[in-house]
């Protein structure tokens with residue numbers, strides 16, 4: 001491990017950021033290093049400080065008061081994707097997320113300079129735009145028109161989008177092509193056939209603004225599987241955007257709106273179809289300790305990812321034949337944070353005609369990681385290329401993944417490659433099979 005400074009480079013020393021962390025989580029790590037090869041940033045950079053063991057070592061040293069957080073330590077921790085692949089790999093059961101998330105949050109909150117506090121991207125785009133589907137849809141409307149007129153594609157091919165600087169430029173290159181999103185979601189949809197469950201559906205923000213067609217597909221799949229569905233209209237963002245941008249209070253308020261909105265007595269599960277939101281909501285009971293914690297935990301206990309829910313319920317197999325080769329990318333927040341790996345594969349394998357080929361490094365982060373691909377564009381691009389190279393190696397025509405961020409990140413790689421592949425959420429494909437329709441592959 002390279003030498004770590006005990007100076008703070010003239011910046012004000014922040015209060016010990018490890019103070020609120022249960023120290024036993026540090027002690028669980030026996031420094032065996034079995035997690036390092038699973039870590040995308042370590043694999044790319046080969047620096048121990050950019051791997052899980054090194055990061056745990058740094059956080060522990062700071063927590064024990066042996067070193068201070070200087071800009072180098074902050075950098076090593078910031079470069080972590082919080083993908084939690086190291087948790088899956090760790091034989092000692094180290095809960096890495098319970099270390100890095102509160103630690104980084106404490107560093108960020110204590111170091112928030114005046115400029116950072118009023119960083120217009122953070123204050124406006126992240127906090128006032130992303131968490132509100134209606135506002136996001138409104139702002140994206142002109143982009144969609146440009147996409148329909150072919151102007152956006154032209155600008156992308158000419159490399160003009162790359163001229164937009166910073167995070168805004170990254171954001172623009174991630175925008176998916178327009179699809180028919182469908183009408184506003186209703187408050188209730190009845191099951192088709194015998195009722196097997198009553199569920200509430202979590203709509204979210206970015207997912208609703210950019211992937212409403214996937215919401216509709218998910219709802220139709222739930223109906224086909226005998227589910228009555230309620231869709232509470234006062235629900236909002238899951239809180240992940242604010243939580244991962246060092247606004248824990250704002251995230252808690254968003255979580256509490258959701259906790260107050262869903263009537264848990266009335267439903268068997270809260271179903272969510274994007275991994276990032278699901279992972280966040282399953283941890284509502286962990287993130288904040290106050291009088292509302294039991295209610296947050298009760299809410300979290302009801303949350304089910306759609307793949308997990310259908311697999312447990314027992315999928316009514318679709319009958320529409322789709323003859324194609326597909327591959328599945330594991331979203332980190334599904335495979336590592338929620339430990340849901342086999343259910344989506346089991347569901348997809350029930351589509352007649354489908355050949356599901358295993359993706360090399362299927363559970364390796366694609367570089368999306370929430371807003372990581374906006375903040376750490378260089379590493380995100382490296383990981384995006386790596387993911388896409390692996391996809392091409394499978395020979396698949398169809399790429400499937402269960403998370404909005406991965407759909408955006410892999411979608412950008414796909415457009416750049418101009419290969420005639422298709423990218424969709426597993427529920428989009430299941431829905432096509434139930435409706436006896438075929439994916440429309442690009443020519």
Ligand code: SF4
Nearest residue numbers: 029030032033035090
């Ligand atoms: S996190 Fe787990 S796998 Fe990694 S060094 Fe510590 S004990 Fe070993």
Ligand code: SF4
Nearest residue numbers: 039080081083084086
């Ligand atoms: S969360 Fe991901 S990027 Fe961070 S240390 Fe673990 S494996 Fe590496």
